Amino acid sequence: MSKMSGLGGRLYRGETAVDFIGKRRRWYSVSALFILASIAALSLQGLHLGIEFKGGSSFTVNKATATIEQARSAVEATGIPGELIVQEIGSDKVRVQTGALDTVQNNAVQDALAAEFGVSVESIDTQIIGPSWGKEITRKAIYGLIGFLIVVMLYLAMAFEPKMSIAAIAAVVHDVFITVGIYALVGFDVTPATIIGFLTILGYSLYDTVVVFDKVRENTRAITSNSTKTYSQAVNHAVNQTLVRSANTSLIALLPVGSILFVGAGLLGAGTLKDLSLALFIGLAVGTYSSIFIAPPVLAQLREREPAMQALAKRVNARSGATVVSSAAVAVVNGRGPRNQPKRKGRK
Amino acid sequence: MSTTNKPVKKDARPGRTLAILALVLIAMTSLVFIQGATSIRLGLDLRGGTSVTLQPRIAPGDEGKITSDAIDQAVSIIRQRVNSLGVAESEVSAQGSGTNRQIVISVPGDTGRRVVELVGQTAELRFRQVLASASGIPAAVDTAATPTAGVSADVNAQFAALDCTKLENLQGTGADAPTDTLVACDRAGGTKYILAPAEVLGRQISKASAGLDTQAGSAWFVSLTFNNEGTSAFGALTSRVTSLPEPTNQVAIVLDGLVVSSPRINEAIPSGTAQITGSFTQLEAQDLANVLKYGALPLAFDRGEVQQVSPTLGADQLNAGLLAGALGLGLVMIYSLLYYRGLGIVTVGSLTVAGGLIYLLFLLLGEWIGFTLTLAGIAGAIVAIGVTADSFIIYFERIRDEMREGRTMRTAVETGWVRARRTILVADFVSLIAASLLYFFAVGGVRGFAFTLGLTTLVDLVVVFVFTKPLVALLSRVTFFNSGHSMSGFSSKSLGTLVAKEA
Numbered sequence: 053m054s055k056m057s058g059l060g061g062r063l064y065r066g067e068t069a070v071d072f073i074g075k076r077r078r079w080y081s082v083s084a085l086f087i088l089a090s091i092a093a094l095s096l097q098g099l100h101l102g103i104e105f106k107g108g109s110s111f112t113v114n115k116a117t118a119t120i121e122q123a124r125s126a127v128e129a130t131g132i133p134g135e136l137i138v139q140e141i142g143s144d145k146v147r148v149q150t151g152a153l154d155t156v157q158n159n160a161v162q163d164a165l166a167a168e169f170g171v172s173v174e175s176i177d178t179q180i181i182g183p184s185w186g187k188e189i190t191r192k193a194i195y196g197l198i199g200f201l202i203v204v205m206l207y208l209a210m211a212f213e214p215k216m217s218i219a220a221i222a223a224v225v226h227d228v229f230i231t232v233g234i235y236a237l238v239g240f241d242v243t244p245a246t247i248i249g250f251l252t253i254l255g256y257s258l259y260d261t262v263v264v265f266d267k268v269r270e271n272t273r274a275i276t277s278n279s280t281k282t283y284s285q286a287v288n289h290a291v292n293q294t295l296v297r298s299a300n301t302s303l304i305a306l307l308p309v310g311s312i313l314f315v316g317a318g319l320l321g322a323g324t325l326k327d328l329s330l331a332l333f334i335g336l337a338v339g340t341y342s343s344i345f346i347a348p349p350v351l352a353q354l355r356e357r358e359p360a361m362q363a364l365a366k367r368v369n370a371r372s373g374a375t376v377v378s379s380a381a382v383a384v385v386n387g388r389g390p391r392n393q394p395k396r397k398g399r400k
Numbered sequence: 401m402s403t404t405n406k407p408v409k410k411d412a413r414p415g416r417t418l419a420i421l422a423l424v425l426i427a428m429t430s431l432v433f434i435q436g437a438t439s440i441r442l443g444l445d446l447r448g449g450t451s452v453t454l455q456p457r458i459a460p461g462d463e464g465k466i467t468s469d470a471i472d473q474a475v476s477i478i479r480q481r482v483n484s485l486g487v488a489e490s491e492v493s494a495q496g497s498g499t500n501r502q503i504v505i506s507v508p509g510d511t512g513r514r515v516v517e518l519v520g521q522t523a524e525l526r527f528r529q530v531l532a533s534a535s536g537i538p539a540a541v542d543t544a545a546t547p548t549a550g551v552s553a554d555v556n557a558q559f560a561a562l563d564c565t566k567l568e569n570l571q572g573t574g575a576d577a578p579t580d581t582l583v584a585c586d587r588a589g590g591t592k593y594i595l596a597p598a599e600v601l602g603r604q605i606s607k608a609s610a611g612l613d614t615q616a617g618s619a620w621f622v623s624l625t626f627n628n629e630g631t632s633a634f635g636a637l638t639s640r641v642t643s644l645p646e647p648t649n650q651v652a653i654v655l656d657g658l659v660v661s662s663p664r665i666n667e668a669i670p671s672g673t674a675q676i677t678g679s680f681t682q683l684e685a686q687d688l689a690n691v692l693k694y695g696a697l698p699l700a701f702d703r704g705e706v707q708q709v710s711p712t713l714g715a716d717q718l719n720a721g722l723l724a725g726a727l728g729l730g731l732v733m734i735y736s737l738l739y740y741r742g743l744g745i746v747t748v749g750s751l752t753v754a755g756g757l758i759y760l761l762f763l764l765l766g767e768w769i770g771f772t773l774t775l776a777g778i779a780g781a782i783v784a785i786g787v788t789a790d791s792f793i794i795y796f797e798r799i800r801d802e803m804r805e806g807r808t809m810r811t812a813v814e815t816g817w818v819r820a821r822r823t824i825l826v827a828d829f830v831s832l833i834a835a836s837l838l839y840f841f842a843v844g845g846v847r848g849f850a851f852t853l854g855l856t857t858l859v860d861l862v863v864v865f866v867f868t869k870p871l872v873a874l875l876s877r878v879t880f881f882n883s884g885h886s887m888s889g890f891s892s893k894s895l896g897t898l899v900a901k902e903a
Contacts, residue, residue, distance in 0.1 A: 104705075112713070175712065176710070180706035184455065185453075188455065188704065252783065252834065252838070259830055304786055311724045312728065315720050319723070320720045324779065325775065
């Protein structure tokens with residue numbers, strides 16, 4: 053642990069630096085690979101949508117002795133149309149999922165299961181989804197997503213810089229793509245709880261990015277007035293300085309989500325908790341990656357196109373005439389040297 | 401008074417802030433007891449019950465009919481129907497906005513199927529003269545049989561093709577216009593009818609009750625009393641048809657597009673009362689009477705989602721949620737103690753205060769705005785543990801950064817706060833945007849998640865400002881911390897400054 057803290061100190065001063073910005077092609081290619089795989093998985097396999105999106109009914113019988121075969125034959129005997137999915141949930145439950153049924157058919161299935169297992173109709177946990185329901189949820193989810201992206205983009209553009217807002221949103225879109233891709237690839241069930249998980253990730257992934265960008269803004273506030281660092285170098289330094297923080301916040305965020313996943317999947321077997329936390333778990337991991345490896349390089353690239361930043365890069369190169377390492381070394385030797393001056397000036 | 405003081409003065413008395421916070425917590429706790437809100441209201445998924453979400457059905461060309469007023473009216477009619485079940489704490493509410501609103505009905509306990517059937521019926525009751533009737537099976541041989549006079553060829557063909565043995569024809573659509581000639585099955589599927597336009601409507605009923613006809617065995621029926629308008633309409637209808645030949649001397653009672661019964665009219669009935677007989681059970685007769693009493697819904701609805709949770713599953717889910725919460729909280733606390741050593745105590749304390757605040761808010765909001773905690777809500781609160789702890793980390797790391805630049809802990813606590821504060825505000829604000837959008841774009845359980853996520857983010861802000869910051873400021877005056885004790889989390893080893901000197 054203290055080794056990690058020591059690392060924090062070295063990262064802060066720039067002695068140990070991972071080149072996040074310079075090696076951006078590498079990170080971009082890793083992400084591009086993942087995104088391509090996601091698109092392939094989506095178009096070949098598609099998402100495994102839960103009954104909430106297709107319409108259908110789900111009946112769960114809570115009886116330890118219940119078997120899949122019993123449940124299947126009892127329900128098949130009612131003559132309802134469509135395919136049945138019968139599975140065991142945990143150790144003492146059997147769940148039957150059917151296609152979209154009407155009220156009469158739903159009652160028939162409930163009666164058949166109650167009679168087969170000798171339980172009351174009321175003790176069967178039932179979920180019935182109308183055929184048009186899924187469209188409604190999907191529509192709302194898409195509106196929610198678009199609304200979220202627009203509002204956050206405007207807010208970040210105001211609170212930070214417009215280009216930071218673009219880079220942050222690029223990272224979020226990246227996260228959604230890859231998370232959805234993983235769902236398609238592995239074939240996890242997508243339920244409304246999953247969608248909520250996705251939408252929450254967006255907020256979370258941005259939270260991480262915000263922390264990094266806040267440091268970037270601080271480090272680059274007066275960057276053009278002294279010529280020690282190019283914009284890219286300053287961004288890279290900010291990412292390194294916030295690295296320990298990012299690792300910590302992500303880990304701490306993953307701990308509770310992991311607990312929900314563990315309890316939801318392990319003890320309850322299925323349902324809201326599992327779906328929600330699985331989406332969060334995957335998304336958090338992807339979100340952490342993008343806030344370090346995607347958002348900052350995109351921001352650096354966007355800003356480096358500005359004439360002022362290009363001029364700065366020329367001055368810096370002319371001055372140091374060499375590499376990033378030497379400029380970092382100057383900073384260390386001087387201790388609380390010139391590197392920190394502009395920052396304080398910025399704060400007045 | 402102290403406006404001319406230097407900005408450094410800001411929060412110079414952390415002790416006072418903490419004392420105020422303690423007072424607020426005590427005040428909230430007493431409020432809880434004064435209001436008697438000592439237990440959190442649990443959602444149906446945590447204690448068992450039935451919830452039904454109804455969506456207005458939009459018939460082509462009918463989009464304009466779905467107004468906010470119509471939904472509000474439907475909500476109050478459904479509420480009366482649900483209340484007639486006599487189950488405490490039942491709830492009926494509209495969610496969403498404008499014409500996209502849904503009606504969510506939650507009834508705790510074991511009423512399951514009855515609720516589902518009761519709330520969805522539009523209950524558009526109509527009295528129509530029977531023009532023709534036949535066995536419910538489609539007339540394969542019989543297609544050339546004498547078409548009913550006075551009815552279009554279209555309707556005749558529809559009538560011939562209608563198969564009342566098919567389940568989909570026994571659903572009752574409620575989509576029949578009162579002025580149309582209607583082709584319909586009876587509820588049992590044994591008979592089909594051609595029916596004249598409606599002459600008496602459900603809204604002309606003033607009273608309805610269920611009764612038991614002891615003479616005819618145990619046959620349950622529903623008796624109706626019409627209002628003035630209904631009495632004269634029903635009188636005119638019965639006196640006109642009573643002398644007509646079979647089957648046109650029958651009047652069909654049609655509920656939501658299905659014939660409930662079709663009695664032969666033996667004499668004109670000017671008294672304004674009628675009875676509906678059918679093969680009702682007691683519950684069916686009572687429910688129908690209630691439905692008729694409280695009137696027809698102004699719109700037709702589809703059952704978007706029906707969820708029946710048994711009390712067993714409810715208890716399981718509650719326990720699982722609490723276990724996940726305890727586990728998550730415990731892990732975060734252990735991690736911060738391991739990583740931040742002495743400073744971890746601040747995290748543990750802040751999370752405890754945040755947890756206490758949330759708990760009190762859940763209790764009070766349950767009393768004030770009927771907040772109910774659902775499984776998704778618990779998940780939202782657990783996820784928020786992470787967000788809350790994140791803001792402490794942002795602050796702690798900031799302090800460490802400041803100390804790495806050579807500041808003393810007491811100064812670093814203040815300068816670090818100024819910078820961390822902004823990061824925390826922006827990051828929490830993004831979380832709040834996410835939570836409120838989730839809340840407005842979601843239905844049912846999902847809103848619970850968004851609500852607790854938003855609420856806990858706000859609590860996080862409060863705790864960081866009035867508890868974490870003052871506490872750290874106080875600790876910075878304690879020698880254990882400001883001298884850089886190896887267990888304080890601020891030793892030069894944890895900061896990495898020692899390594900730097902050697903390097």
